[in-house]
Amino acid sequence: TKCVHLPPEVTATSRHYVDRLFDPDPQKVLQGVIDMKNAVIGNNKQKANLIVLGAVPRLLYLLQQGSSSSELRAECAVVLGSLAMGTENNIKSLVDCHIIPALLQGLLCPDLIFIEACLRCLRTVFISPVTPVQLLYTDPTVIPHLMSLLSRSQRTQEYITQIFSHCCKTPEHQTVLFNHGAIQNIAPLLISPSYKVRMQALKCFSVLAYENTQVSMTLVNVLVDEELLSQVFVRMMQRDQPIDMQLTAAKCLTYMCRAGAIRTDDSCIVLKTLPCLVRMCSKERLLEERVEGAETLAYLMEPDVELQRIASVTDHLVAMLADYFKYPSSVSAITDIKRVRHWTLLIEPSQQHTTLHTTLDHDLKHAHELRQAAFKLYASLGSNDEDIRKKITETENMMDRIVSGLSESSVKVRLAAVRCLHSLSRSVQQLRTSFHDHAVWKPLMKLLQNAPDEVLVMASSTLCNLLLEFSPSKEPILESGVIELLCSLTQSDSPALRVNGIWALMNMAFQADQKVKGEIVRALGTEQLFRLLSDPDSNVLMKTLGLLRNLLSTRPHIDQVMSSHGKQIMQAVTLILEGEHSIEVKEQTLCILANIADGNTAKELIMTNDDILQKIKYYMAHSNVKLQLAATFCISNLIWNEEDGSQERQDKLRELGFVDILHKLTQASDPNLCDRAKTAMQQYLA
């Protein structure tokens, strides 16, 4: 514990309050507690003093003592609740004194006034970010008891639901609450006459339903006063309801929808939830409402292109989001600072000395929050539809904003900006135009140098798109020495980063010149290449095969690569064809063989490898047409007439029985396969 120096005159009065708690006369103790209550209200200094002087353990002792009068116990709980209203340090001290188990124990007492005082204090302690929420779940009897107290009074309802909504942070917490009947117990509170109770109950449902299919599926069937819960939520979203209620109800429906409990084309989503969330993004709303609204909306429509299309035309959303970047503006500075102050007081009632400095900090924080929320929403909006992407990039200064967002100090903003860029990079047109015009590759490359993994994943994924062969950014990126960086990504522990690294290399190698291909092979190193070919992640394997295939294109390249790495490549191919892999992987491998078969000298690596030839034969007779096609293609390349030594190869393959197979394949039902086989047969006839 810290050593705190208090001025003597302050401690003297404070000590007097504490001393009175030890009076032998219970009546005097009660009066002492009451006087203490009046002394600490709104006085943070006094609260800190009393805590340092050891009032808390004594109060807890009195509170737990069976011999204390119920009035004294209740007053003790009230004083403790008041102390908890102070600074975060106060809360820490209280928690360190084991206030939580003591108060939870107090809830077993039949006296309602005492219970309410305990709950009020527990509420204040639990909603503080410094309190470990796990403390609520330590004793398994606590949650069921809290559920049973829900029927006692409006106050118990308000406090308990508020505790639940702050202490439900993980899927395990959701399950515990769900298993103890949270839904049945809290649902009726949604029509409570008290606004506070309704609001806290609603917040409970929003945290319970978040990414929880079980809860969401149950919620859709719940009836409150013969009305479906989703309809209750829809009513709470009506435009004349308080904003907080509209927003939280929209969150509930959003989470239920994302969990699959409500269809995305349900009118309560399309005509109610989505428009409500768009309204939350409007300039008229408070900053934090705009942030939450945008984030929730982004989450709602992420997987559904139809919702993205609807949102993109609702109330000029795309243009409305541009305002998120205009904070703090000189015009709005004063009112917004006021708002921030207001907000500060809301979240931290204790922090009464809001200096200009902290206000500016909050100002900046809000600016960050707004920008990242806007980027997230843009990312979600543009993830599928080309027209929407166009609309976004045409928004005033959009590309500039993304570019500067990529190099912001806040990681959250950088991540959101790169997500947005990634979403837009799926557009061929944008890659060709705005991305090139704004040289987005530069900040992107910078971002890749030193960033947390989550940023790296998005950034490298975006880079993959920028390295597509039609992207004008490809050239400058190549010149910037990106290969080393990508190769290092392929060694990452994160499968997503390995995929992106190899994917980018694959794109880079597509129709690249010999120099680039050589550099890739050199930088990656054959060892790493083959390690990737045995990667446990099938996506990594696929992209590595893709890289190989791109490296092995055009005859001179094939021969060159195969002359230096032929042995290892053939080994790897054999291993993959023998292993347990998906059709796609095997198809890709057979395509590599076909490419090898197209080389001048490389052909021999196959012709001299009977094992491989047997495998090709096997796949020509495979039940999967794609594999048959790829294998036939390979043979077709080997027996191609105009090349040196074609006669010998034809003869050898005839001996091995390939002609019979080809003959059979000319009868195949698949027209492509049939054509391919006929073309191959013609090589023999010529």
Add this chain to the structure above:
Amino acid sequence: MQSKGNNYSKSDLHSFLGNHHSRNAVIQNQLSQGKEGGICCEDRPNIYCHGKNHKDAASVRATHPIPAACGIYYFEVKIVSKGRDGYMGIGLSAQGVNMNRLPGWDKHSYGYHGDDGHSFCSSGTGQPYGPTFTTGDVIGCCVNLINNTCFYTKNGISLGVAFTDLPPNLYPTVGLQTPGEIVDANFGQQPFVFDIEDYMSEWRAKIHGMIARFPIGERLGEWQAVLQNMVSTYLVHHGYCATATAFARATETLIQEDQTSIKNRQRIQKLVLAGRVGEAIEATQQLYPGLLEHNSNLLFMLKCRQFVEMVNGTDSEVRCFSVRSPKSQDSYPGSPSLSPRHGATNPHLHSAGADSPTCSNGVTPPNKNKSHNKYPGVSSASSSSSSSPSSVNYSESNSTDSTKSQPHSGTSNQETRCVASDSEMEIEAEHYTNGVAENSSTRIMNGTYKHQEILQAEDGSLGNGVAEDSCASRQLCGGNQAATERMIQFGRELQGLNEQLCREYGKNATHKKMLQDAFSLLAYSDPWNCPVGQQLDPMQRENICSALNSAILESQNLPKQPPLMLAVGQATECVQLMARVRSGSCSFARVDSFLH
């Protein structure tokens, strides 16, 4: 191109539309203003287009412009078919705009076009606005007359503001251009796809919030004084003497009118409201000599009412016949028509003492003659006898304390109550208005009409008015023969008065009608259940009561209406003015919703 109702079948439409000259058609629907913010029309216009190029464009518009006072106006258009190219425009235009063009292209015309999704604001070049629209889509157009903006909806989704600073008097307009384009307009005869009610609820809440939170800034103290003055003058006007005094003391304000004057008015009002118009007239004549003489209309109205009350059996001139001893109120042996608590519940009584010198249950007019000069004296006597420092309250308290047992505790209770808060003051008002009509008067001033139930409740407990005692015992003039004769005599006098007034001032149709109505009561065996029986309703006393009160105040050079009522009236008038000058917010700013 033509627009028509459903009475044309498809083929009819084609042949009809073959006639290309009948452009500029106006939708043949009956537009009529419906509820707040909505417009209803009788039949569904189905508009069909036959044009080929932009020269063939033509618009149809509604027969009536959007009324500003509706606040928020909304209509939807369903695209039945986009025809050849889907060059359709939906919007608004002012009168006189060229109808051979799509809405939006010309001055004072605004449109959202389906082919490119652009909005056209009085210009040939559009601005990118929303998505394109085509067959099957429902496009809505909402005009917000509060902020003079317009937004569109597509399939129930709001597309955001399209136009701002719209001029007034726009007509809903639909324009079509290429062959085969068919649209259906919905002015509310069918449910809308977009939830316009929800949008309106937001604006209603906004405007209510704006009024409720109207900033008064630095003038807080000023407002406080104004409000206190309003409350005080209201109380004084209606003669809530004790409350007014207590209020003045608590707020440290002054009352303009003196106590005696207030009490006098209060007494007269209570007489009228209790149906004892004869006594009221006498009291007025004594207290305010010359008032009725100079206001013969008022006198005539009062006399007419007196006649009606005689029929009712409530006026003292007929009542005295059914009461054996006017002074022995506490010992009515068996008159079924009178409540045993009659004396105590007479609201105008100053004191609970039965032998008070005023004995102003006023049963016998002669008794009343001496009362004029004595009222001030009475009040002091009463206060001395009760030895209560706050005896100014006695007139209100007497009805509460009909048992005489605790006159002063009741008084002081009231005092504390009325100091406490506005809401509690209301409680007090109800409290001492056990006298039938006073409560009613309080109520009517507040603009609510709950008399029936209040009266019934009080009738049961107090039985103040004979007529209300019970239906079964309701008889003409209380069923007394002498009383009936007196009534008939009074009727003749009234007739005489009318004739006299005719001679002096010429014929007066209102008077004639009043007299006729009053006399008609006699033509029925059960006047309470006859076509003119409504006159007997105690509620009818309120108008004449407030007219008399106002006349008295005016004669004393005091305002005939309390400022509070003036303010309410002015606010109401303001809202009506707003409607006339086309301020849309008036439709959501209703004075009623702020009166509780």
